[in-house]
Amino acid sequence: xxxxxxxxxxxxxxxxxxxxxxxxxxxxxxxxxxxxxxxxxxxxxxxxxxxxxxxxxxxxxxxxxxxxxxxxxxxxxxxxxxxxxxxxxxxxxxxxxxxxxxxxxxxxxxxxxx
Amino acid sequence: xxxxxxxxxxxxxxxxxxxxxxxxxxxxxxxxxxxxxxxxxxxxxxxxxxxxxxxxxxxxxxxxxxxxxxxxxxxxxxxxxxxxxxxxxxxxxxxxxxxxxxxxxxxxx
Numbered sequence: 001x002x003x004x005x006x007x008x009x010x011x012x013x014x015x016x017x018x019x020x021x022x023x024x025x026x027x028x029x030x031x032x033x034x035x036x037x038x039x040x041x042x043x044x045x046x047x048x049x050x051x052x053x054x055x056x057x058x059x060x061x062x063x064x065x066x067x068x069x070x071x072x073x074x075x076x077x078x079x080x081x082x083x084x085x086x087x088x089x090x091x092x093x094x095x096x097x098x099x100x101x102x103x104x105x106x107x108x109x110x111x112x113x114x
Numbered sequence: 115x116x117x118x119x120x121x122x123x124x125x126x127x128x129x130x131x132x133x134x135x136x137x138x139x140x141x142x143x144x145x146x147x148x149x150x151x152x153x154x155x156x157x158x159x160x161x162x163x164x165x166x167x168x169x170x171x172x173x174x175x176x177x178x179x180x181x182x183x184x185x186x187x188x189x190x191x192x193x194x195x196x197x198x199x200x201x202x203x204x205x206x207x208x209x210x211x212x213x214x215x216x217x218x219x220x221x222x223x
Contacts, residue, residue, distance in 0.1 A: 006157075033211070042118070042203055042213030043158070056210060091157060093211070099145045103211055105158040 002026070006092050006106035014114055018080035021109045025074070025094030032069055033103070034077050035091040043091055049075065050098070082113045116141045118206060120214035127194055128222050135189040135217045137204035142182045144206045149178050149189050152201045152216070161202075162189070194221045 005024040013019050025032050030051050035043035046065065048056040051072035060067065064083070069075040079086055089110050095103040117140045127133050137147070146165050150158040162171045162178040164187070170179040177190040187204055201218045205211040 004157075035211075040215070042205075042215045043211075044213070045210045048210055093158075098207070098209070102160055102163045103148060103205075103207070104160060105150070107157040110155070 004092055004094050004104050004106035006090075006109055008109055009107060010110050010112075012112045012114060013082055015084055016081040018078065019082055019111060020079075021077045021090050021092075021111075023075045023077070023092030023106060025092070026104055029094035029096055029104075030072070031095045031098050031103075032075050033091075033093040034067060034075070035093065037089045037091055037108070039088075046077070046090075048098075079111075082111075084113050087111055087113045116144075116206060116208065116212045118204060118212050118214040120202075120204060120217050122217060123215065124218040124220070126220040126222055129194060129196060131194055132190065132192050133194055133219070135191070135202050135204075135219070137187040137189070137214055139185045139187075139206045139212075141206075141208070142185055144182065144208050146207050147178075147180055147187050148205050148207065148211070149176075149187075150203045150205065152203060158203065191219075196221045196223050 032049040034046040037043040047060045049069045067077045089108045091108045093103045093105045095101045119138045149161045164171045164180040175192040180187045199221045201216040203216045205213045
Protein backbone atom coordinates (compact mmCIF):
# COMPACT_ATOMS: atom_id res chain seq x y z
CA UNK A 1 0.00 0.00 0.00
CA UNK A 2 1.34 3.40 -0.95
CA UNK A 3 2.06 5.79 1.88
CA UNK A 4 1.43 9.52 1.98
CA UNK A 5 2.80 11.04 -1.21
CA UNK A 6 4.00 14.62 -1.40
CA UNK A 7 5.38 16.65 -4.26
CA UNK A 8 7.64 18.31 -5.02
CA UNK A 9 10.40 17.12 -2.66
CA UNK A 10 12.35 20.33 -2.99
CA UNK A 11 11.46 23.83 -4.12
CA UNK A 12 13.56 26.97 -4.38
CA UNK A 13 11.78 30.22 -5.16
CA UNK A 14 12.44 33.92 -4.93
CA UNK A 15 10.59 35.92 -2.30
CA UNK A 16 7.22 37.31 -3.35
CA UNK A 17 6.69 34.41 -5.75
CA UNK A 18 3.84 31.91 -5.29
CA UNK A 19 4.39 28.23 -4.51
CA UNK A 20 2.12 25.20 -4.13
CA UNK A 21 2.56 21.83 -2.48
CA UNK A 22 0.54 18.72 -3.19
CA UNK A 23 -0.35 15.80 -0.92
CA UNK A 24 -2.07 12.50 -1.63
CA UNK A 25 -2.99 10.77 1.64
CA UNK A 26 -3.34 7.06 2.26
CA UNK A 27 -6.48 5.74 0.65
CA UNK A 28 -9.45 5.78 3.02
CA UNK A 29 -7.88 8.18 5.51
CA UNK A 30 -10.38 10.85 6.51
CA UNK A 31 -8.04 13.09 8.48
CA UNK A 32 -5.36 15.07 6.68
CA UNK A 33 -2.85 17.43 8.27
CA UNK A 34 -0.40 19.98 6.97
CA UNK A 35 2.53 20.69 9.30
CA UNK A 36 5.50 23.04 9.02
CA UNK A 37 8.86 22.09 10.51
CA UNK A 38 11.63 24.61 11.04
CA UNK A 39 15.20 23.43 11.43
CA UNK A 40 15.80 21.82 14.80
CA UNK A 41 12.16 22.09 15.82
CA UNK A 42 9.21 19.76 16.00
CA UNK A 43 6.46 20.03 13.39
CA UNK A 44 3.73 22.59 14.02
CA UNK A 45 0.19 22.25 12.72
CA UNK A 46 -0.96 24.56 9.94
CA UNK A 47 -4.31 23.01 9.11
CA UNK A 48 -6.32 19.84 9.75
CA UNK A 49 -9.02 18.43 7.51
CA UNK A 50 -11.77 15.97 8.33
CA UNK A 51 -12.79 14.79 4.88
CA UNK A 52 -13.15 18.01 2.87
CA UNK A 53 -13.79 20.26 5.86
CA UNK A 54 -11.03 22.34 7.41
CA UNK A 55 -11.73 21.85 11.12
CA UNK A 56 -8.62 23.53 12.54
CA UNK A 57 -6.89 26.30 10.60
CA UNK A 58 -6.17 28.55 13.55
CA UNK A 59 -2.40 28.42 12.95
CA UNK A 60 -2.59 29.03 9.20
CA UNK A 61 -1.38 32.55 8.24
CA UNK A 62 -4.42 33.30 6.16
CA UNK A 63 -3.07 36.49 4.64
CA UNK A 64 -0.69 34.47 2.49
CA UNK A 65 -1.46 30.77 2.99
CA UNK A 66 -4.40 28.86 1.59
CA UNK A 67 -5.29 25.19 1.43
CA UNK A 68 -7.93 23.02 -0.12
CA UNK A 69 -8.96 19.40 -0.05
CA UNK A 70 -11.41 18.94 -2.85
CA UNK A 71 -13.51 15.77 -2.69
CA UNK A 72 -11.89 14.92 0.62
CA UNK A 73 -8.92 13.14 -0.95
CA UNK A 74 -5.76 14.92 -2.04
CA UNK A 75 -4.86 18.39 -0.83
CA UNK A 76 -2.95 21.46 -1.96
CA UNK A 77 -1.22 24.04 0.22
CA UNK A 78 -0.38 27.37 -1.37
CA UNK A 79 1.72 30.34 -0.31
CA UNK A 80 1.34 33.65 -2.11
CA UNK A 81 3.49 35.67 -1.86
CA UNK A 82 6.31 33.72 -0.20
CA UNK A 83 8.55 35.40 2.37
CA UNK A 84 12.07 34.50 3.49
CA UNK A 85 10.68 33.23 6.81
CA UNK A 86 8.58 30.63 5.03
CA UNK A 87 11.67 28.54 4.36
CA UNK A 88 10.96 25.24 6.12
CA UNK A 89 9.90 21.66 5.52
CA UNK A 90 6.18 21.26 4.84
CA UNK A 91 4.85 17.89 5.95
CA UNK A 92 1.57 16.24 5.10
CA UNK A 93 0.11 13.48 7.25
CA UNK A 94 -3.03 11.38 7.27
CA UNK A 95 -4.90 9.05 9.61
CA UNK A 96 -8.11 7.07 9.49
CA UNK A 97 -9.60 9.48 11.96
CA UNK A 98 -8.43 11.83 14.68
CA UNK A 99 -9.21 10.01 17.84
CA UNK A 100 -7.25 6.83 18.17
CA UNK A 101 -5.46 5.88 15.00
CA UNK A 102 -1.88 6.12 13.87
CA UNK A 103 -0.81 9.12 11.80
CA UNK A 104 1.44 8.58 8.79
CA UNK A 105 3.65 11.26 7.30
CA UNK A 106 4.91 11.94 3.80
CA UNK A 107 8.53 12.71 2.96
CA UNK A 108 7.89 16.43 3.08
CA UNK A 109 8.65 19.34 0.78
CA UNK A 110 11.72 21.39 1.62
CA UNK A 111 11.03 25.00 0.66
CA UNK A 112 13.83 27.52 0.32
CA UNK A 113 12.88 31.15 -0.26
CA UNK A 114 15.75 33.33 -1.48
CA UNK B 115 -2.40 24.66 25.66
CA UNK B 116 -0.62 21.32 25.35
CA UNK B 117 3.16 21.48 25.65
CA UNK B 118 5.46 18.56 24.92
CA UNK B 119 9.04 18.43 26.14
CA UNK B 120 11.76 15.98 25.22
CA UNK B 121 14.92 15.55 27.25
CA UNK B 122 17.75 15.32 26.44
CA UNK B 123 17.95 17.32 23.22
CA UNK B 124 20.90 15.21 22.11
CA UNK B 125 22.37 11.91 23.24
CA UNK B 126 25.44 9.93 22.17
CA UNK B 127 25.95 6.34 23.32
CA UNK B 128 28.29 3.51 22.30
CA UNK B 129 26.91 0.77 20.13
CA UNK B 130 25.29 -2.08 22.01
CA UNK B 131 24.11 -0.06 24.98
CA UNK B 132 20.50 0.22 26.06
CA UNK B 133 19.06 3.73 26.25
CA UNK B 134 15.96 5.65 27.27
CA UNK B 135 14.45 8.74 25.67
CA UNK B 136 12.02 10.86 27.64
CA UNK B 137 8.88 12.74 26.69
CA UNK B 138 6.62 14.77 28.97
CA UNK B 139 3.34 16.55 28.29
CA UNK B 140 1.27 19.02 30.26
CA UNK B 141 -2.32 18.00 29.47
CA UNK B 142 -3.30 14.39 30.19
CA UNK B 143 -6.46 14.61 28.06
CA UNK B 144 -4.98 12.75 25.10
CA UNK B 145 -6.22 10.08 22.71
CA UNK B 146 -2.83 8.53 22.17
CA UNK B 147 0.91 9.10 22.05
CA UNK B 148 3.10 8.32 19.09
CA UNK B 149 6.86 7.99 18.77
CA UNK B 150 8.44 8.88 15.43
CA UNK B 151 11.87 8.64 13.92
CA UNK B 152 13.21 11.27 11.54
CA UNK B 153 16.36 10.84 9.48
CA UNK B 154 18.09 13.98 8.14
CA UNK B 155 16.17 15.50 5.25
CA UNK B 156 13.40 12.93 5.53
CA UNK B 157 9.83 12.76 6.73
CA UNK B 158 8.64 11.13 9.94
CA UNK B 159 8.43 7.36 10.32
CA UNK B 160 5.99 6.08 12.91
CA UNK B 161 7.60 3.72 15.42
CA UNK B 162 5.00 3.04 18.07
CA UNK B 163 1.49 4.17 18.94
CA UNK B 164 0.21 3.90 22.52
CA UNK B 165 -3.50 4.42 23.13
CA UNK B 166 -4.43 6.46 26.18
CA UNK B 167 -5.78 3.32 27.88
CA UNK B 168 -2.54 1.39 27.38
CA UNK B 169 0.61 1.37 29.48
CA UNK B 170 3.15 0.20 26.92
CA UNK B 171 3.81 -1.03 23.39
CA UNK B 172 6.67 -3.08 22.02
CA UNK B 173 8.11 -3.46 18.55
CA UNK B 174 11.33 -5.41 18.16
CA UNK B 175 14.04 -3.68 20.17
CA UNK B 176 11.77 -0.74 20.98
CA UNK B 177 9.52 -0.44 24.01
CA UNK B 178 7.42 2.62 24.74
CA UNK B 179 5.63 3.29 28.01
CA UNK B 180 2.92 5.76 28.88
CA UNK B 181 1.96 7.17 32.28
CA UNK B 182 -0.88 9.48 31.40
CA UNK B 183 -1.54 10.63 34.95
CA UNK B 184 1.98 11.97 35.34
CA UNK B 185 2.24 13.16 31.73
CA UNK B 186 5.25 11.03 30.84
CA UNK B 187 6.36 8.58 28.20
CA UNK B 188 9.63 6.80 27.64
CA UNK B 189 11.10 5.10 24.58
CA UNK B 190 13.50 2.30 25.47
CA UNK B 191 15.90 1.10 22.78
CA UNK B 192 17.69 -2.15 23.50
CA UNK B 193 21.09 -3.14 22.12
CA UNK B 194 21.54 0.08 20.14
CA UNK B 195 22.98 -0.03 16.61
CA UNK B 196 24.55 2.68 14.42
CA UNK B 197 21.43 2.51 12.22
CA UNK B 198 19.40 3.79 15.17
CA UNK B 199 21.07 7.19 14.79
CA UNK B 200 18.29 9.69 14.02
CA UNK B 201 16.08 12.27 15.68
CA UNK B 202 13.27 10.79 17.76
CA UNK B 203 10.07 12.78 18.20
CA UNK B 204 7.10 12.13 20.42
CA UNK B 205 3.64 13.52 19.73
CA UNK B 206 0.44 13.48 21.74
CA UNK B 207 -2.94 13.51 20.03
CA UNK B 208 -6.07 15.28 21.13
CA UNK B 209 -7.49 17.73 18.58
CA UNK B 210 -4.22 17.46 16.69
CA UNK B 211 -0.76 15.97 17.06
CA UNK B 212 1.42 18.16 19.26
CA UNK B 213 5.13 17.44 18.96
CA UNK B 214 8.15 17.83 21.15
CA UNK B 215 11.36 19.24 19.69
CA UNK B 216 12.98 15.81 19.53
CA UNK B 217 16.07 14.02 20.80
CA UNK B 218 18.95 13.70 18.36
CA UNK B 219 20.46 10.26 18.97
CA UNK B 220 23.94 9.26 17.81
CA UNK B 221 25.12 5.67 18.22
CA UNK B 222 28.91 5.47 18.23
CA UNK B 223 30.31 2.37 16.48
